[in-house]
Amino acid sequence: MKRLLKNPLSLAGLVIVVILLLAALLAPVLAPFPDHALGGVNPVARFHPPDGTYWMGTDDLGRDIFSRVLYGARISVWTGVLAIGLALVLGVPLGAVAGTFGGAVDELIMRITDIFLSFPPLLLAIAIGAMLGPSLSNTMIAIALAWWPWYTRLIRGEATSVRERPFVEAARAAGVRPLVIVFRHILPNTIAPVIVQASMDFGSVVLTLASLSFLGLGAQVPTPEWGLMINTGRTYFVNAPWYVTYPGLAIFLTVLGFNLLGDGLREVLDPKGVKRSA
């Protein structure tokens, strides 16, 4: 932790992430107009520029953008956690099984991951999102399906080396069942790099979520999702620049925060790790 806090960039990342998490957690308390993020409208105050009442101005339906940006943090954090969680649930056991058993099982799982990895994650998420239909939950599934192979490959590499370690050999010699070896002995000893990777991926996941919503494949109105807010506000960029600027800033800071924090974590927890190019 000390090493993490000593690095000013990592510290900045940590501060941003903490602020984001607090905003997400305390949105109902901090938001001056919580109803504006929960389906309420206020057409009499359309395109109100930022002032003491509406700190970030209002949108085309008179809703307070600050309140919506705060609630948007909840959506981004929650969706990001669930999407990465789902990707981990899919990817980690498969990687552990492939790395532990090797042979045909390994070949099969790795070739499947190769198919998924042959597409850029965003493009794959767009394709899956388009197939499943536009909704926030489908976006989550699309992101998880685009991300799981990275974790499979990562954990498979770790498992391949751990399976030769004496404590695994001992368990095998003692007659422990193979799947128990995977989940009790291999996984706990291979999970650290995955945690680092997942924290680094969080920013990309938030960005992908915003991209899908911007393209109309993710959250639907009136959800205060940042990408969707940019989509609906882009028409008014010239006349009401605040409409798109603040959700854009929120995405920018979130991605920046998680990337800085992820870099710091990697240095602390996984100094030998090689940065993955997405």
Next chain:
Amino acid sequence: MNHRSIMAAVLLPLSLLLAAGCAPKSSSTPPPAQSGPQVGVYVNSSDVVIFWDPSDSFSNEIIAMHNLYETLLRYNPATDKFEPILAESYAHSTDAKTWTFTLRKGVKFHGSNKEMTAEDVKKSIERTMTRGKGAAFIWDAVDKIEVKDPTTVVFHLKYAAPLDLIAASSYGAFVYDVDYAESKGGETWFGQGNDAGTGPYTVESWKKGEDLVLNKFDGYRKGWAGKHFDKVVFKAVTEPATRQQVVNAGEADFVNMMPYDMLKGYENQPELAVRNAKSFENLFALINTKKITNPKVREALALAFPYDAAVNSVAQGYATQSRGIVPDGMWGHAASVPQRKTDTARAIALMAEAGAKDLKVTITYSSGDDAQRQIVELWVAELKKIGVTAEPKGMTWEAQLDLGKAKDPGQRQDIFLMYWWPDVTTPHSWHQSMFHSEKDVSFNLGYYSNPAYDAIIDDAVKLAGTDRAKAAARYAEADQLLYNDAVAIPIYDIQYARVVKKSLKGYVDNPSYPHVVFWYDVYRE
């Protein structure tokens, strides 16, 4: 300082900086002086050409095609009169089943330079009927077309129909050189951006995704004396903000369909004007009568609709609340049908009477259409007040239509938002397309089926050929039935609002030809 004040202190300066730096300029830049050929520029919000074949045309391309091709007549709804275009005159039998058109002489086709004859009219309409694409259905009443002599063509109908309106249709009624087009390759040749019409302009250049440029046709029947544009350029600029930049730079003579929120900024500018015009286009919501079967629930949904906010906040007053399904100004508009007003208390009472609890509805609308999206969001908020949870789905028009026609009726939407404007200027276009019983779903996306209603409009369409007043009365009856059954929510009749250069003279909007500028009739001063 509490936490809110601290945040305000951080955010306010940033906001003010943004507002100051990005605020729109208050006046437009003067257009550059033009020397040489006069070039008119039309900016559209989407691709100008979808179909090139004049028989198949059924989309945006009419804004160019009415300058490349001509019809026998042109309808003026303001005067309820027909302007002779390729026909000099016409007459019909008392039973409205035989229509005789006398053609203009000296009309030449582009490309072949051949003079138009009655045979060409017959071949054009027959090719449209045979292909059966686009708006070919408008000729359904035609039994056969007879050529009496080179300047006389007779239409024999299976049943009485207003063939003058049909011949003046904005879609599917173009006369062109079929022989020449077929000798060049027909549909394929058309698809490469060629034309074979008689209009004042001919295609100079076109590539998919690029500008369409028309050049004047030297052999045009009216000649080129006087003030006219030599060339016309059609540009597709899909992003509203970019369209705004194009207008501000003075690069467009005519800009179609700017978002309502941008229009106010052009109302008091020296070089530009916002031109409002009545349209025959309206926005409405079709309620799925197969899922929401109780008329009380449908009525409650209609009473929860935010009519005032839709007209005043969303359309910024560039629309008027609809009365009935046929827009005001069209013949057949039902002035006797009441307008609903938002009445949340009554809606709640109706929901209780119907025993409807925890109702969930999906509303589909065209993604990218800000007005539709804003209306849906306003409505969702109102529906929440009456205990209805609405799930809006912004979709492309094609996806929306596919969902509406899904084989499994259970997958279809509950409410479908859409615009409609007529092909032939008749109320039948709305009544038949959206509400007549259908075996296979076409545009009846509320799936309404009422034999009494069908009988009324089947009768009205036959009367339209002989007695328009009686037909209009029947259509009004049909409209009242739609109101009573609450099968649709007519939202607003659109006013077309275009940003036009003040130097563009002679432009008259004709709602029967939506978004069309007849460029021969306008000039720059």
